[in-house]
Amino acid sequence: MRHGTLGTALSYGLLSLMALLVLLPFVGIVLAALHPSGSQVAGVGLPEQWSWENFRLAWEAGGFDDLMRSSLIISGAVVPLTVLFATMAGFALSILRVWGGRYLSLGFVLGLTVPVELLVIALYYNLREVGLTDAYLGVVLAEVALFLPFGVYWMQSHFSGVPRELVEAARMDGARNRTVLWRVLMPISWPAVTTLTVLVFMWSWNQFLLVLVMMQDPSMRTAPTGLGLFVGQYGTDIPLLAAASLIVIAPIVVVYLVFQRSFVNGITRGAVKG
């Protein structure tokens, strides 16, 4: 019994230590952001003078009005398009069993191993020809293409796990494809769709290289991309940089905490069970 208590205490101790290691950098930058702008920040410590100014200063210096608007436009288009296209394709590949479907599935899955680096060069030089660089449309479609392999795989494996009787029964009643998908399958697919939505939002919000390359116009760049260039300009002003980092981090952390079930459980379970 004594052994058991000791083991439990040890487990909690180790877990708490690891949680501390994860959280400390956050605590550090939150405190750093509260120091007066331009001051030296020596490690983790309480500022002598609490300063909330940095968030306003960083917002203005970084041009976050424009950056946030671009981020919202891009994510706002990428997420619904990816989820819709992935749902339709997943439905066709798992339930309708199209001719050549297996090869198509494989084709999409192969896309999972393609790093962005292989795409950006051609995307930039090809799309420049047709005026799709420095344009939301170009970035949006490129991101949709980038996230579709996972999306299609995800929705396909979700639909494959739906009990066959459900679709068969609907077919008996003479339901067409459209009815089967939107009336029969979708009502039981919200957990899978929610998880996909949350993941795609996260990837789109965090995408860096693609936006860096395809948006030469600074005002059309996204918040993380803006932060990447902000470092170069204000890299030595730690409080300001910390505030800018927190501005970029905040939206995704809020989404994460609200939807943590979709992140945490969804990744692991949603695919198999409806």
Added chain:
Amino acid sequence: MNEGVTTARRSGRRRNERGALNQGGRGAWLYLLPAVVVYVGFLVYPAVSTLQFSFLDWDGIAPPEWAGIGNFVLALTDPLLARAIGNGLLLIVFFTVVPIAVGLLMTALLIGRIRHGTTFFRVVFFLPQVLPLVAVGTTWRWVYSEDGMVNQFLDLVGLGHLGRAWLGDEQFALVALGLIGTWVMSGLCMMLFMSGAQKVDTSLHEAAAIDGAGPVRQFLSVTLPGLRKEISIAGVITTIAALASFDLVFVTTNGGPAGATNVPALLVYRLAFNEGDIGAASALAVVLTVLVVVLVGAIRYLAREDS
């Protein structure tokens, strides 16, 4: 109609009576069309284009000239580029190997004796994974800086003389960078392993317990073998993240000091968009992709079920 019959027969053979469902007909293609068009236009086509560029000598403006395999020879022999590839491979240790070990430890602790706070720990451990790597980078830049948290800690335990600007130190920069990867990836591995561990039949644990196996022994001989698939998935995701890492390096070291932290992605970007050597950039991107595909293939082969 012919197609429909073939599909019906084929699927019917694989899964009984599945053919009855196959009333999609040609309309089914309409459901695939948007995904296929965007995927081919904005992923397959650019990938093939880059492959074509890799055989050219082109600065992006003047007419391109055929370069044969010259760019590939350069990518594999130029010391700068070869070192970047080596650095990328070394990062796998910190992005993949260590996080898998840490993830297993987290999983073992979380499914072990813990009764309270499991959700809290899971949410915290996974948190770094959802953040933009750029913001992770700006945060760690400061953590590693001369008067950052790492040195503060060293001072605290009386090892202050070891302190330095970690990312500016030729010897330690790459390791310091790698440890950021460990910080980001461990939670992802934990999350995958937790889901795998929950699928392991509880009766196996009971049987092992009756045989007198303690928690450690149970984890090693019951849980761990059940995680083969999850470990392989974690390996694939994190290996790609290691080899293709760009954001983190771009904001923390930008390849410095003295090229110590150059990675392939960074040089692809620099060659293509700063130095106007699109052929070499493309060749390096192709080499990077081949490396990813080979390593992913190797991991999946090692983790195959039937061995």
